[in-house]
Amino acid sequence: MEPGGEGGRRQQRCLPDLRHQAAEYYRSNEVPQRLEEALNATFYLRPADLYGHLVLTEGEANYFSKFSKPPVICKLIGRKVFDGAGRPTLEVEIFCTVKNHEKSICSIMVSSHSEILENASPEAIDADEKEINDSINRALEWVNGSLNEMLRDLKPTDQCKVDELLGEYFAKKVEEEKERMEIEREEQKEAISALPCVPAVSTVTPTGKKKGPKLGKKTSVAEKPIPPAEPIEPVLCGSIAIGGLSLAVAKTGASINKTPLYLHLALMKHQDLPKKFIVPLPMVTLLSCGKSSSGKLNLMKEVMLIPPTELTVKQGIERLLDIQKQMVRLLDPVGKGSSPQLIDNKKGSARSAVKKTPPPALKRISHLGCLITGCDSLEQPLILMQTACKNLGLELGIDVHLAINCAAHELMDYDGQQWSSMCDTLGSKCYLIAEDASKNISKLLEDQNINIPKCSGLIIKYTNQTKISDLTELTRLLDGQRHIAILGTSAGESSDDSLVDLAVGLGARFIKLGGLSRGERVTKYNRLLAIEEELAKNGILCSGENHEFVDFAEEAQTVEELFNAFPPIEQGPWPSQHSQSVLAQDQHSVSSHSSAPHLNEASKMDP
Structure with a gap:
């Protein structure tokens, strides 16, 4: 049959009826299992007297799209890229299955926790660069490996579920790192104990010669010792993958919801x-x-x-x-x-x-x-x-x-x-x-x-x-x-x-x-x-x-006065233990110096 002949004109006249019949067919309860196969823009109908494809209207397409499966994560890709300072960082791209098709939804880049060293020794700079590279390489292993499998088939709009799994994964890696470090410490102890003992050289002052303060030299007054700096918080190698994936999933969920x-x-x-x-x-x-x-x-x-x-x-x-x-x-x-x-x-x-x-x-x-x-x-x-x-x-x-x-x-x-x-x-x-x-x-x-x-x-x-x-x-x-x-x-x-x-x-x-x-x-x-x-x-x-x-001074005074105004506990059941704990927490949050910020980090003033 030639497309421009009588058959083609008859096909065009039948299209509206066929659209209506197809919609009614899929709308009926006779074949609910077929509804999931409906596509968003186009589906194909092959009756005996019609060869070709039937394009749905926008309304029909939107109707059928409601029966398709919600988008799910199907693949993660991690890449090593560079930040504004030329240092390596992590990029995460998320692919989702949308209406039976694999599609790249979004990608994000996250920044390294490491600060840029200025006026530092070459050795310190080299050590910092090695730490960053090791962290990014470990993060790539996680994203392209175990995390890829773990997040597959999850909905990107379910942020709480994704973050819960990421948190459990990170906690497991922390425990593995603790066990590894404990084994290393035990091995070091065994190696030290296996070394031969060397007698210590004693420095004994000759008899009759006692050391004393030299004449004319002032004795220094003992200064108040400065409290040591707080230890630097350890950062698990590869942890940047957790934050990067969580942010990427949030951005993917926003894109899915438009x-x-x-x-x-x-x-x-x-x-x-x-x-x-x-x-x-x-x-x-x-x-x-x-x-x-x-x-x-x-x-x-x-x-x-x-x-x-x-x-x-x-x-x-x-x-x-x-x-x-x-x-x-x-x-x-x-x-x-x-x-x-x-x-x-x-x-x-x-x-x-x-x-x-x-x-x-x-x-x-x-x-x-x-x-x-x-x-x-x-x-x-x-x-x-x-x-x-x-x-x-x-x-x-x-x-x-x-x-x-x-x-x-x-x-x-x-x-x-x-x-x-x-x-x-x-x-x-x-x-x-x-x-x-x-x-x-x-x-x-x-x-x-x-x-x-x-x-x-x-x-x-x-x-x-x-x-x-x-x-x-x-x-x-x-x-x-x-x-x-x-x-x-x-x-x-x-x-x-x-x-x-x-x-x-x-x-x-x-x-x-x-x-x-x-x-x-x-x-x-x-x-x-x-x-x-x-x-x-x-x-x-x-x-x-x-x-x-x-x-802060006024708040601390007000809370202290309020706290002291309560009668002693032995005078009666009021205030309750719950009330006392809440008040103690409030007082601690505004007046206790033990809640001061980590003073090994910079602080800001707005004079």
């Missing part, structure tokens, strides 16, 4: 979509001077600016870019006849930088995406920032806010009492934020009444074995304890912008992405702008709120 990642995460945290969203304020690093300065001056690690809440994120970033341009001109005034004018805070007037030692010339852009320069005094970076603002008619504390990474752990000699005193003194005037006190999120979540360090908030980094469900639970608990949740990036950051969706979806108050240079940093700022624009377009963007400071 929703942005931040909405997917907000639904996970609140069980219902919030009516309004607040975009976190960016903490933008504009200057890094600590590593380029000598002595105690290296405590001024980062100088950051935060835009005011009345501005949109776009307006705030544009303002900070203008300040950065002014700082470049002040640091490196090429081709100008006169030196830049720096403000004298004490006299309130401008005087020539020749009379006061200017900051050293601009060197380069840091891996954090900010300017790098040294300083001869702690005031210089602040004067530089204030001068740049004044040149634009801006005032610090009103038009823009200041934040400083001051390396508090080096200031306080690992003494938690000093941190507690500083919180009591400055907590009502500024934020005191511990950067890496929440480095091991799983430890903070071992008990629901988590021991949050005494601080205004925590900077949380998504690294290692951190899972999406852990991050969701931690931010929920921080919200309940009036702490500020701040999502931050690692030193060696990748170009993946999922961290911004995490910050928006989980309701972080701030986000710390580094400077306004380098592609891996700017990509995230652009994602933040895109989310803000999308929220505003949909009418669910809420303007920022004023941030209140916490008076």
